[in-house]
Amino acid sequence: MRKQVVQGFHGFKGKIYRVFGQNGERAQQEELSQAEAADFGNQDMHGTGQDAFDKLVERRDFERIVDEELRAGHSQGCLLVGNVDRFREVCEIYGQDTGNAVLRRVVEVLSYSFAESVCMSRQGRDTFAMWLSDVSTAHTELLCRKAGEVNDILLHPAGELPPVTLSIGMAFGDSAEDCRELGKRAIKALNHVKESGRCGCEIDDGHGR
Numbered sequence: 001m002r003k004q005v006v007q008g009f010h011g012f013k014g015k016i017y018r019v020f021g022q023n024g025e026r027a028q029q030e031e032l033s034q035a036e037a038a039d040f041g042n043q044d045m046h047g048t049g050q051d052a053f054d055k056l057v058e059r060r061d062f063e064r065i066v067d068e069e070l071r072a073g074h075s076q077g078c079l080l081v082g083n084v085d086r087f088r089e090v091c092e093i094y095g096q097d098t099g100n101a102v103l104r105r106v107v108e109v110l111s112y113s114f115a116e117s118v119c120m121s122r123q124g125r126d127t128f129a130m131w132l133s134d135v136s137t138a139h140t141e142l143l144c145r146k147a148g149e150v151n152d153i154l155l156h157p158a159g160e161l162p163p164v165t166l167s168i169g170m171a172f173g174d175s176a177e178d179c180r181e182l183g184k185r186a187i188k189a190l191n192h193v194k195e196s197g198r199c200g201c202e203i204d205d206g207h208g209r
Helices: 002-039 051-055 060-073 087-094 094-115 137-155 179-195
Strands: 077-084 116-123 129-132 168-171 198-206
Touching: 051 094, 060 077, 060 116, 060 129, 060 179, 077 087, 077 094, 077 116, 077 137, 077 179, 087 094, 094 116, 094 129, 094 137, 137 168, 137 198, 168 179, 179 198
Parallel strands: 168 198
Antiparallel strands: 077 129, 077 168, 116 129
């Protein structure tokens, strides 16, 4: 059954590529950029209620925690933003209940894989942010490896959940910045992953890379 789900999911993805092509990709990318990068941290989390969502904090609280961590003089930290690839299509195929179950699974996997995170917040319908304290550019390889493990787990779900992937952007920061500035840099990195085919990770180290 799982094999059939995987085949069906990727078959549908192929149809979407053929029908919409690059123009469709560009439209979806612009929507993500406008909805998140231009307004990072301005909205509250809605629709979370139980299970994995109990691990999430409100967006305003998330921003406050990150700013306090930065002002406290930690050597460095990393803001991670992950977006579920093609979540709208997942909901269209499998229904909203399954879509919600997928989001809960994403939160669980992120929490497990990045256990050192201080907090996590829902930044949009299918976008989540995490603050990783006391990590620096020296941890770049480790963070990329963990992001790859997240996608490997999500691509091989247990039970009847469909396979999904995340596009992940990260940004290292220090006391000279705040949460919103880091968020914009992390989303810029995430957008580059989207443009490059999704299901990946890019890290902005603060030096244009």
